[in-house]
Amino acid sequence: MTRFGYTLMTEQSGPKELVGYAADAERVGFDLLVSSDHYSPWLAAQGHASYAWSVLGAVAHATERVELMTYVTCPTVRYHPAVVAQKAATLALLSDGRFTLGLGSGENLNEHVVGHGWPAVDARQDMLVEAVEIIRALHTGEMTTYDGEYFRVDSARVWDVPEDGVPLAAAVAGPKGISRFAPLVDHLVATEPREDLVRTWDEVRTDASLPSGAGTRKIGQIPICWGPDAEEATALAHEQFRWFAGGWAVNSDLPTTAGFAGATQFVRPEDVAETVPCGPDLDAVVEAVRPFWEAGFTDVALVQVGDARQQEFLDGPAADLLERLRAAAPSTPGGTSDR
Template sequence: MTKYGYFLSCEEYGPAELVEQAVHAEAAGFDSLWISDHFHPWNDEQGESPFVWSVIGALSQACSLPVTTAVTCPTVRISPVVIAQAAATSAVMLEGRFTLGLGSGEALNEHILGDGWPTAEVRQEMLAEAIDLIRELWDGGFVNHRGRYYTADTARIYTLPDEPPPIFVSGFGPEATDLAARKGDGYITTSPDTDLLQRFRKGSGGKPAQAGTKVSWAETEQEGVEIAHRLWGTSGLPGELAQVLPSPRHFEQAAQLVTPEQTRDSVVCGSDPERHREALRPFVEAGFEEVYVANMGPHWRQMIDMYAESVLPVLRA
């Protein structure tokens, strides 16, 4: 049976509000949480970007839902050695209800220390090495690693959970999906692409998959479109732009090419429960074990309440 989670967007909300959303989502019957990991928001209108590991610590004390990072990049901005420690502590605080979601990242967040942004092929190689190093550190011994991209010098993680958390890997194309199948305990994506999902299933031997999407709850469809276009027009950018543009202002410039009508066509907006149910059904029908949904804009409380009353019960039935 499909599980339904709530997606916490660190790009749009401050830490206290994210925790408030999580508590409300648990009370409303959501099964689990996704949380994004960003240094920058996608644009200045979103206006937030709290440190995800601090927020996860607060979540562990405020609610009892499982948490997955969707997703963390362990390759440039933060060393995989440090990510291994952060994830281990999160798993301890969440008493095993933590999944480390990893991906190859975007220049938007990863360029900030002045490092060059690698090609897609190199980013995949870096991610693969990072995953192996993280797992080795979770074994609990001293690690000496001299790899192509990373070094660990007698590094040992002392605070470890009873069992290492699963690692889910994001994939939005064939090569990344193949990497997820080889290296991950599961798969993360934001599209109900059945071809990629089946590619992952075949390559991984049937491991689980999570997917997420965003909606814009508002009293009217037009208000929802205006909110979605103002805050998340960047989601409509095609191809690899989301991976290579370096700053929110560049995303704002590129998003001028996305029209409100394109946003209307790609995002479920308004307060009609059936339209919101239809937004999630393709993911359910594709066969994802877990489906996550985020709200765009200020009306997250109304969105969560509507899902509790009119969306989740129908989908579960």
């Protein structure tokens, strides 16, 4: 069946709160927890940006069953891929194999802070390819030397590594990204419920004689803003999540919260409400999520926007929402529910 996740938004809650939310999300019945990995929030009103890897380490010990994932980590500028390989392996061991390393080409917002500039998109993709190759090599537990165009690894070994390595997922947005990364990683990450992404992903992996179809996960994400009052929830979504309206082509290049504020100054609350279901109507959330499983996604992570009603959401409607989602979703992603 389609699996449903809860998002640990490091931009909108403090680290201790996130660990508590993670434990409650497992208790409620979510199947996976995905965590953002940012140095900065998109908007100053969000007010947080804790270190995802410390949070996830604590979450690994605060939970027992739920799967964990970064959604997503950029292993190219702020982090060297050899360091990402080490911390991913450690987290996989701490969580008893519940961790998937989600990877992406990053955002200027988070990566510019180390003073190495922000490469053009083609270079970022090339850097990510090298990073994946390095991480894969180090996850064998063998001594590794790598001499690429962008990265060098000199006689490195990850000493504590899971026997079968760590599953890798990559964020892609079109056929070019799929052609590059489908043969290199295990699973697809995308935030748009597009059937063409799923179909092309499976075709590329089939051509490469790699597991496809049910053998590889397609992991999506959607923001919601549950609250007892629809108008209040819409206002909160606008305050906290209007950056979402800019689209990836814009968002990936903006360097500061001031830039996001400027780029979204004309986004209205009603514009946000067109893409983010706001208010108490759980059936509206189900209908917003439906395009993902209809497109063939195996996993969908929900973002409950804002910290203000996060605990209330988990203690109240979250369990009912999960029940409704599972009743509506087909037993095979991309199929039709017979319930």
